[in-house]
Amino acid sequence: QSPPTILITYHSESGKTKAMAEAVAKGVAEVQGLEYILKPIADVTEEEILKASAIIIGSPVYNANMTPQVQEFINSWPFDGRPLKDKIGAVFVTGGGFSIGEEAVMFSMIRSMMIHGMIIVGGDELEAAFGASAITGEGDFANKEVQDIFLEKAVGLGRRVGEIVLKTR
Numbered sequence: 001q002s003p004p005t006i007l008i009t010y011h012s013e014s015g016k017t018k019a020m021a022e023a024v025a026k027g028v029a030e031v032q033g034l035e036y037i038l039k040p041i042a043d044v045t046e047e048e049i050l051k052a053s054a055i056i057i058g059s060p061v062y063n064a065n066m067t068p069q070v071q072e073f074i075n076s077w078p079f080d081g082r083p084l085k086d087k088i089g090a091v092f093v094t095g096g097g098f099s100i101g102e103e104a105v106m107f108s109m110i111r112s113m114m115i116h117g118m119i120i121v122g123g124d125e126l127e128a129a130f131g132a133s134a135i136t137g138e139g140d141f142a143n144k145e146v147q148d149i150f151l152e153k154a155v156g157l158g159r160r161v162g163e164i165v166l167k168t169r
């Protein structure tokens with residue numbers, strides 16, 4: 001039997017959400033006995049979606065919504081027969097500022113996953129309860145790489161999803 005695969009996919013224009021995605025992958029890689037695919041949503045095939053035991057999606061916050069690309073991606077998922085039902089789902093986001101859309105975007109993606117019958121998993125830390133999020137443009141966090149405090153939430157999310165995939169397979 002081949003190891004379960006975790007699909008980690010994201011949209012990123014200026015690299016912040018990509019950095020979070022790489023940290024999620026690092027967390028998944030800490031768990032033995034799994035494979036993962038890490039790629040932008042534009043490159044994901046339907047076969048990869050169907051094969052994955054878990055899908056972890058990342059979006060930047062655009063005007064308090066997920067980006068149109070992420071929404072289109074989710075809207076493109078196969079629905080007839082609900083083939084995504086009982087797959088594990090998890091989310092991560094990056095937003096410029098505090099409390100100007102991040103949590104709304106996490107729940108928006110989670111709601112869409114739940115329409116497909118997916119089982120939602122949050123991060124390892126309390127501070128990543130709904131998924132991993134990073135502030136990238138306000139105060140001390142502006143004009144810098146994504147800070148470790150946020151990357152660690154993403155690592156914890158990947159690790160937890162990996163552990164839960166193995167427990168529930």
Ligand SMILES: Cc1cc2nc3c(=O)[nH]c(=O)nc-3n(C[C@H](O)[C@H](O)[C@H](O)COP(=O)(O)O)c2cc1C
Nearest residue numbers: 012013014015016017060061063064094095096097
């Ligand atoms: C069109 C647009 C709208 C945005 N709207 C918001 C917003 O409503 N709230 C927020 O926190 N950040 C907002 N941002 C900032 C981005 O979410 C933030 O810079 C993010 O980290 C970019 O991710 P990326 O580097 O992966 O592209 C917006 C950015 C753009 C380009």
